[in-house]
Amino acid sequence: MMDSHKQLFFLSFLPLLLLLLSGHMGLQLTEAHLQRHEMNYPPKMLLVFGDSYVDTGNTRIDQAGSWKNPYGVTFPGKPAGRFSDGRVLTDFIAKYLGIKSPVPYKFRKLMLKQLKSGMNFAYGGTGVFDTSSKNPNMTIQIDFLKQLIKEHVYTTSDLNNSVAYVSVAGNDYNFYLATNGSIEGFPSFIASVVNQTVTNLLHIQRLGVRKIVVGGLQPLGCLPSSTALSSFQQCNSTFNDLIGLHNKLLNQAVTKLNQKSKDNSTFIVLDLFDTFMSVLNHPSTNNIKDPLKPCCVGLSSQDFCGSVDERNVKQYKVCDSPKSAFFWDLLHPTQAGWHAVYNKLQTTTSALRRLRY
Incomplete structure (x- = not known):
């Protein structure tokens, strides 16, 4: 037991102690209620x-797309590893959080000062x-993130103060169809993709990230690769x-995860389907x-966007105004398209607001 003088002394310094613990001294908070406070x-x-x-920027420079002209023509003015004429969803989410776009994993050793904004492990x-x-x-x-934790690049406190965004944009389904997957077997394959996605979300949670966002699937039937047969009409x-x-x-599945979550973790779905459809159905608004x-x-x-022949002559054409197009190539939105989606997400759903608080 403390005597009364020591108790008063301790209580008088308690606010200062909590202030120091809250991160100003870089100390790790271990108590659950303090973690929630963070x-x-x-x-x-x-x-x-x-x-x-x-x-x-993770995809290799020798692969088709993101590192070839005319990708990046709007931002930063040259190819920079983004599958668009400019910024992509990552950039807009980072902007919303008030932080710099996270460093591509490939460049982690070249951009050490920016590691505090997080890291992008995604590959096209x-x-x-x-x-x-x-x-x-x-x-x-x-697993790349697990290794960085082992190497002490990121601490438990860093992960507790982070948001993870998980993008599943349809490559599993494109591969399923390209390898003669049947339409009859599609529903059971969809279930397996969702199950694996949930497994991945839980892996990220177990590493210490307590706010995890997963993108719902956009309307793949509206991508130019799907609408080309109708001359991009429907x-x-x-x-x-x-x-x-x-x-x-x-x-x-995400509803169940939130019901079972015992450590104040939150799983959020970003509704890209309805958001894409809203923008596509009311294009003039944007x-x-x-x-x-x-x-x-x-x-x-x-040929495709970025194709050149053996003499390095371009085998593609670019519209006069990328700002007035929603899609950049056969699969990906323009910067203007992503900006329209981002604006819609801000005004019509609570998902983005839940990232901040």
Whole structure:
């Protein structure tokens, strides 16, 4: 027992002690109620896992797309590893959180000062399972973070003050169809993709991240790769219905995760399906003139955005104004498209607000 003088002395310094513990001294908070208190403030780090919708430079320079002209023509003015003419979803989420876009994992040793904003582990073409891409799937991406924790690049306190964003944009399904997967078997494959996604979310949670966001699947039937057959005039409703099953199962699974969560973790679904559809159905609201037509296309069916022939002559064409197009190429939005999606997410859902508090 403390005597009364010592007790008064201790109590008088308790507010100062709590202030020092709250992170100003870089000390790790171990008590659950203090950890909860931390997340009343905007997170300090963003950790990103997934595919080309969020990749900001991990994909190799010798691979098609993100490092080739005309990618990056709007921002930063040259190819910089983003699958767009400019910024992608990662950049807008980071902006919302008030932090710099996280460093691509590939450049972690070259950008040491920026590691405090988090890290981007996403690679174009990947899925929760292996796809035709040789890039690391999501399980391997999470293993990269585990290794960084072992190397003390990030601490438990860092992870407690971070948000993870998980992007599953459809590469598993593209690979399933490309390898002669049947339409009859599609629903059970969708269930397996969602189950693996949940496994990945739990892996991230166990590393200490307490706010984990997963993107719902966008309307794949509205991507230019699906609408090309109709000269970019209408979405493929059959494909979109199957995507609806994915999103239904994902929402159900995330609801269960939140019900079972015992350590104040929060799982959030970002509704990209309805957000994309809202923008595509009301393009003029966002100054978009061509909602389904891609800005950058190959000159023939064998070519694509960024193609060149053996003499290095470009085999693609770019629209006059990427700012007025929603899609950049056959799969990815323009910076203007992502900006419209971001604006819609801010005004129509609570998901983004839940990232901050």
